[in-house]
Amino acid sequence: MNETRTRVVIVGGGLGGMYAATKLRKAPVDITIIDKANHQLYQAMMYQVAVGVLSPGQVAPSLRSMLRHQPNARVVLGTVTRINPDERTLVLVRPDGPEEFFEYDVLVFAPGVRTDYFGHDEYARCVATLKTIDDAIWLRSRILSSLEIAELEDDPEQLAKWTTFAIVGAGPTGVEMAGAIAQLTRTVLRRDFRKFDPSKTRIVLIDAAPHVLGPFDPKLREAALRALRRSGVEVMLNTRVTNVCDGAVEIEGPDGERGRIEAKMILWAAGMRATAIGDQLAAATGAPTDRYGRIIVDDHCRVPGYPEIFVIGDAANQGDLPMVAQPAMQEGKHVGKTILAELGLRKDPGPFKYFNKGTMAQIGRGNAVADAFGVIKLSGFAGSVLWAILHAWYVEGFFAKVEVTARWLWGLFAMNRRERVITVKSAALGQRPAPTTPDARKG
């Protein structure tokens, strides 16, 4: 690296971080992208890994391969644990343990968010989450192992527990997982078991809100609710989770009635909050934060009082935008342009302006709700086609796009799943709760 060139350090090679990096591909700067994982993750497609449609590599391209044609960018694997904004330095922990120090001239902070248990961190021990590729692979093993155990189980009470999947949170992740498990058990695996009937699996989706898919248009919410119920998902709305323990979810319904759902597999898809490193940066800079702990940035995505620090994506509150892919990508691009302007390489892009391209969620095979540009609202098969086109569009690489589209088509017409491996080790895990992915939960 050149001593006189501006050092841009990007924390997080997710959607926001990588859009910023690629915008700077021709700039005379030295970019270091630090990530605790060696891949970028298309979180929107992770649930397809969890139900065996896609393989992990298809939704998690390697950061090195994405940047192989960008000589000014270096990828570093490690977890950033401390930032000193006054000295413009940060510390990362290498995968083998030792710490490394980095200096920056410009910091682009894009670490995303972590799961929020709303003050009940003890729930993490007994629920699965869907935030990292480890989570998706674990979830796939858990779902398939439960069905394998069901084939062997004679005790009806135990059988009911193994074949009940409880999902807490009816946002896009919860809705997509519920729909996908319904499709897996009702159609894909229908003929694969001899003693146990997978279509008898109970899938319960619980949310304290009065509707599914909170941020969507009311008509699309209704369409999603109908589609879920048609596919056999029990949707419990206006229902508060009062406790989660190993093997059960305790609930309180709209009229105060209490209940208990016994389930060996509980997926927590209920909330997100700032990462530990996000909390540390906010404290160190004295930056204001919102109720999720996101740093409230100015209209150039900068931390107030620290013009060299940009915060983007889920970690930032920029005009109270939702924690979805489009703000992260657009903010990443905008920050790249702003840095170029500061180097005198282009004109100032001015304040960040968000362009709403819409939201969508898939509910099982050939069924989705999609709101494109806030104008086109589609549900059912038409929504599903739009979902597939847009998701394949954002996957890195031409061949990966073709493959993802082909897999979607295969999933529509063929009743089989190739990605159904449970390793011998994971099959033997029995009731072990989800693996603690410490970085996802703490970092």
Ligand SMILES: Cc1cc2nc3c(=O)[nH]c(=O)nc-3n(C[C@H](O)[C@H](O)[C@H](O)COP(=O)(O)OP(=O)(O)OC[C@H]3O[C@@H](n4cnc5c(N)ncnc54)[C@H](O)[C@@H]3O)c2cc1C
């Ligand atoms: C299951 C799921 C489904 C989703 N579905 C959709 C959808 O359908 N549509 C949609 O628009 N959005 C969806 N989202 C949200 C979307 O994926 C995010 O809004 C988007 O990825 C945010 O981008 P980001 O760059 O801020 O963070 P991320 O893409 O999360 O990237 C953050 C990166 O930072 C790294 N990192 C974190 N902490 C550290 C650290 N301390 N040190 C080093 N590296 C670190 C992480 O490893 C990660 O690579 C979904 C999210 C999830 C979890």
